[in-house]
Amino acid sequence: MLDKSVAITFISALVEVASKKGMFEQIEKDLELVSDVITRHAKLKTVLFHPSITRDEKKNLIKKVFGESVSKLMKNFLYILVDRRKEEILELVPEVYKEVLREKKGIVKARVQTAVPLSGERLNEFEKRLNKLIGKNVELEIVHSPEILGGMIVQVGNTMIDGSVVSRLKNLKTRLLSMRTA
Numbered sequence: 001m002l003d004k005s006v007a008i009t010f011i012s013a014l015v016e017v018a019s020k021k022g023m024f025e026q027i028e029k030d031l032e033l034v035s036d037v038i039t040r041h042a043k044l045k046t047v048l049f050h051p052s053i054t055r056d057e058k059k060n061l062i063k064k065v066f067g068e069s070v071s072k073l074m075k076n077f078l079y080i081l082v083d084r085r086k087e088e089i090l091e092l093v094p095e096v097y098k099e100v101l102r103e104k105k106g107i108v109k110a111r112v113q114t115a116v117p118l119s120g121e122r123l124n125e126f127e128k129r130l131n132k133l134i135g136k137n138v139e140l141e142i143v144h145s146p147e148i149l150g151g152m153i154v155q156v157g158n159t160m161i162d163g164s165v166v167s168r169l170k171n172l173k174t175r176l177l178s179m180r181t182a
Helices: 004-020 024-040 042-049 055-066 072-083 089-104 120-134 165-181
Strands: 107-114 137-144 152-156 159-162
Touching: 004 024, 004 072, 004 089, 024 042, 024 055, 024 072, 024 089, 042 055, 042 089, 055 072, 072 089, 089 107, 107 120, 120 137
Parallel strands: 107 137
Antiparallel strands: 107 152, 152 159
């Protein structure tokens, strides 16, 4: 299995080249199309990932499947993956390309768990504060989690801020128990 970081490196390089050539929007569309085709057609993946099928045969298949539907830059990217035997990256395209494009656009994804659903003005105000705190545009995923009792848990990338009532109660219990045994 291929490491996700390898896919991120390749797709980031593609997006960077596309940006320099003024083809950012086109590559975004191309990646969407490739992602859709790879997701829907398992047989295509099987052929592209099979080690006994030659590079030339794989390139011809790419040419037939995508033809003029994708840019020359995208086809060249696919050919490079075949030449370097990194076709498995195509398996990760649906997951990775959106992540790379969000990063390129200065958008970060944040997952917010709240005990009470956020909506309207409260949601807008929270989003503005989070944008200011992080220094980037934030794409929020709001999850209603009554089990946290109150407060919220915010996760941005690998950083988690747990301001939930249930977490505070657990911390209080731990401190009280440690005082009792001391």
